[in-house]
Amino acid sequence: MRVRDLRVVRGKRDVLHGLTFEIARGEVVGLLGPSGCGKTTLMRALVGVQVVAGGEVTVLGEPAGSAGLRRRVGYATQAPALYADLSVAENLRYFASVLGAPRGDAARVMDEVGLGRHRDQVAATLSGGQLNRANLAVALLGEPQVLVLDEPTVGLDPVLREELWELFRELAGRGVTLIVSSHVMDEAGRTDRLLLMREGEILADGTPGALRASTGAADLEDAFLRLITGEAA
Amino acid sequence: MNPSITLATTRRILAQLRHDHRTLGLLVGVPALLMVLLRYVLDQPGLFDRVGPLLLGVFPFVIMFVVTSVATLRERTGGTLERLMTMPLGKLDLLLGYALAFGLVALVQVGAVLAISLTWLGLDLRGPVAALVVVAVLDALLGMALGLLASAFARTEFQAVQFMPAFVLPQVLLCGLIVPRDQMAGWLEAISHVLPLSYAISAMQELTREPAVTATLTRDITIIAACTLLSLLLGAATLRRRTP
Numbered sequence: 001m002r003v004r005d006l007r008v009v010r011g012k013r014d015v016l017h018g019l020t021f022e023i024a025r026g027e028v029v030g031l032l033g034p035s036g037c038g039k040t041t042l043m044r045a046l047v048g049v050q051v052v053a054g055g056e057v058t059v060l061g062e063p064a065g066s067a068g069l070r071r072r073v074g075y076a077t078q079a080p081a082l083y084a085d086l087s088v089a090e091n092l093r094y095f096a097s098v099l100g101a102p103r104g105d106a107a108r109v110m111d112e113v114g115l116g117r118h119r120d121q122v123a124a125t126l127s128g129g130q131l132n133r134a135n136l137a138v139a140l141l142g143e144p145q146v147l148v149l150d151e152p153t154v155g156l157d158p159v160l161r162e163e164l165w166e167l168f169r170e171l172a173g174r175g176v177t178l179i180v181s182s183h184v185m186d187e188a189g190r191t192d193r194l195l196l197m198r199e200g201e202i203l204a205d206g207t208p209g210a211l212r213a214s215t216g217a218a219d220l221e222d223a224f225l226r227l228i229t230g231e232a233a
Numbered sequence: 234m235n236p237s238i239t240l241a242t243t244r245r246i247l248a249q250l251r252h253d254h255r256t257l258g259l260l261v262g263v264p265a266l267l268m269v270l271l272r273y274v275l276d277q278p279g280l281f282d283r284v285g286p287l288l289l290g291v292f293p294f295v296i297m298f299v300v301t302s303v304a305t306l307r308e309r310t311g312g313t314l315e316r317l318m319t320m321p322l323g324k325l326d327l328l329l330g331y332a333l334a335f336g337l338v339a340l341v342q343v344g345a346v347l348a349i350s351l352t353w354l355g356l357d358l359r360g361p362v363a364a365l366v367v368v369a370v371l372d373a374l375l376g377m378a379l380g381l382l383a384s385a386f387a388r389t390e391f392q393a394v395q396f397m398p399a400f401v402l403p404q405v406l407l408c409g410l411i412v413p414r415d416q417m418a419g420w421l422e423a424i425s426h427v428l429p430l431s432y433a434i435s436a437m438q439e440l441t442r443e444p445a446v447t448a449t450l451t452r453d454i455t456i457i458a459a460c461t462l463l464s465l466l467l468g469a470a471t472l473r474r475r476t477p
Contacts, residue, residue, distance in 0.1 A: 048475065049319055075319050077312050081313050097237065098238050100321065
């Protein structure tokens with residue numbers, strides 16, 4: 001995945017000012033930064049639903065959003081995008097047939113996110129965390145090669161969060177590239193690589209260990225603070 | 234376009250309606266109730282024979298407009314449209330999926346109203362019943378297509394609901410239901426010529442008068458179908474894969 005000089009303007013505001021980076025296949029990349037820094041906009045550009053003002057985004061060798069990528073890239077928005085009046089299974093079966101995913105894929109992803117017991121529950125009656133997992137399950141349908149996940153672990157208890165990260169690791173082991181945004185710093189340590197964003201720019205890019213070492217900080221939260229204040233000074 | 238995706242979309246929309254018993258009840262019950270009211274308000278069999286079929290062209294049109302504009306607005310604001318746009322779903326798959334699902338609902342709706350009208354209410358229709366069903370279902374589809382288009386201009390459900398009076402009531406006033414179109418001021422008549430509901434009413438009037446399918450009826454049906462298609466295509470143009 002390659003991003004070159006990506007610029008996005010929303011309204012009259014410059015949201016992303018010329019981002020450039022590359023992500024290798026099978027890498028788990030964390031996208032970190034305060035809310036409003038452009039994480040979601042960047043992710044929308046990666047899946048090709050964002051109008052961009054300039055630059056190039058290439059995913060699996062094709063321009064982002066091109067028809068050939070629509071079965072190979074899974075995307076989960078931050079706000080669950082599901083039909084509230086359908087059950088979990090009905091939602092998944094519908095999206096599975098749109099993707100042309102094999103029969104049984106809906107059941108597989110429900111188990112992967114631990115929603116098997118709630119399959120017949122109408123989405124509107126799910127808890128926030130369950131809804132988030134159902135939303136993530138849609139992105140897993142059809143075994144995409146790239147997963148773009150916007151805050152997939154918000155509202156989950158530590159045990160579930162642990163399970164999901166194990167799942168992400170397992171997927172990466174199979175060669176799936178994951179881009180996961182978060183603003184929880186302790187999660188960031190589980191990635192291969194972190195992109196720290198602030199106000200539409202990439203502040204730092206490296207492994208969690210390298211970021212800690214280069215700033216001399218004990219944890220990532222501290223490292224992030226040092227990077228921001230270091231820049232201000 | 235992909236038929237299996239279109240049909241999956243139709244199934245999904247019907248499943249949503251199946252979960253929503255109240256909406257389903259309102260969709261079928263309200264037009265039937267209005268028809269019963271109309272029959273007893275007019276209280277003259279001859280008058281009901283003339284006016285009843287006209288309203289059978291208007292009710293499904295209005296109801297489908299409202300239901301579709303809110304349903305598609307929900308897709309737009311709820312994020313499901315964006316999600317579908319990242320998937321291999323063509324815009325026509327979505328639109329035809331809606332058209333098929335709501336076409337089926339319209340068939341049930343019109344069937345129920347017609348069954349009550351022809352038996353209990355004693356409607357005496359001169360033209361063929363099948364032609365009336367075709368016109369009524371086409372009217373419903375026209376309402377659906379316009380609702381789809383209107384939803385693109387609404388940001389909230391409040392706005393979407395208000396588009397009903399804005400898009401629909403002027404057509405109801407000018408379609409010849411209240412005053413025959415040739416008795417209106419010239420400029421009003423000219424406007425009525427370009428509003429699709431005028432042709433729905435004209436078709437229904439033809440069915441109350443003529444026992445066979447006439448050239449006027451065929452022309453009206455063609456115009457309604459063309460307007461439906463045009464609105465669907467314009468609606469498709471408002472669905473964007475990329476948004477700002």
